[in-house]
Amino acid sequence: MSEGVGAVGRPRRSSQRILEEAAAELFLEQTYAGTTIDQIAARAGVSRNTFFNYFPSKGDLLWVDFDQTMSGLAAALSEVDPDRPPMDAVRAAITAVAASHPADSVPWALTQYELMGTQDELQASGLARFMKQAAVLDRYLVERLGTSVESTQAIAFAVLAAAAAAAGVWARAGVRRRPLADYVDAAIAPICDGFTRAL
Numbered sequence: 001m002s003e004g005v006g007a008v009g010r011p012r013r014s015s016q017r018i019l020e021e022a023a024a025e026l027f028l029e030q031t032y033a034g035t036t037i038d039q040i041a042a043r044a045g046v047s048r049n050t051f052f053n054y055f056p057s058k059g060d061l062l063w064v065d066f067d068q069t070m071s072g073l074a075a076a077l078s079e080v081d082p083d084r085p086p087m088d089a090v091r092a093a094i095t096a097v098a099a100s101h102p103a104d105s106v107p108w109a110l111t112q113y114e115l116m117g118t119q120d121e122l123q124a125s126g127l128a129r130f131m132k133q134a135a136v137l138d139r140y141l142v143e144r145l146g147t148s149v150e151s152t153q154a155i156a157f158a159v160l161a162a163a164a165a166a167a168g169v170w171a172r173a174g175v176r177r178r179p180l181a182d183y184v185d186a187a188i189a190p191i192c193d194g195f196t197r198a199l
Contacts, residue, residue, distance in 0.1 A: 016054045016064070019044045023061045024108050024116075031117035032058075032109075059125040062109035062118060066167070069101040070133055077140045086144040087155075087192040087199070090137065094163055094188055099181035110171035126164075134160055145199065155195050162187040 022043035026035040037058055041051045055061055076093035084092065109118045134156045141152035166187035170180050 015044075015046065015050070019046070019051060019054055020061055020064060023058075024112075027109075027116035027118065028112065032121055033117055057125075059121050062107065062122060062125060063129060065102065065105040065107060067129070069097060070129065072097050072100055073133055074136050074140075077136070085196060086141065087196040089144070090140070090155075090159060091185070091188055091192040094159065095181050095185040098163070098167075098184035099179065101180045103179060106171050106177070110168060130160060130164065147199075158195070159188050159191050162191050 019040060023035070023040045026039055026043055035058075037051055038048055040058070040061075041048050044051075060067070073093065076096045077089070079096075080089040080093050082089075109116060109122060113119050113122060134153065137156035137160060138152050141147075141155055145152060163184050166183040167180065170177060170183040173183075
């Protein structure tokens, strides 16, 4: 089997999307809690093992596009001009990551969470993702600021919480939705400015 081709002969990205679409249909029909991995695999026309080739858990289906976008945070931070003030660099990197998110990739788990019953799972699985990105940002801040871990963690948490809240507003904005980066930059700007003055 050639690299990038799934068990049923489809390109990897195509099979992943088919699983996402099958899950979305089932979550709308019978809620997140009422849907099993076996049902998702059957609806997608693949085996249970194939499901796990793409997703470690059912909850990971809710985050595919955001996971891919946020995986670019470390690279974005490393690409910012090192002479730029630290919090200005953080703002630029996070806004750049938000700008890289495909405009048409609005997570259905956020827009349809009441119908799908995904709110509890979003909170649970979202926390692990938040902590992972906070660790990335914290490491960057420790390198740039040289301050205690506690203070840099507080900065990382505050900035990422504002960005996450902005992403939620963006997802629910409907047809008048502006680019994600607009929402994120507006939310983190006062946080970054405040920490700049405090440092």
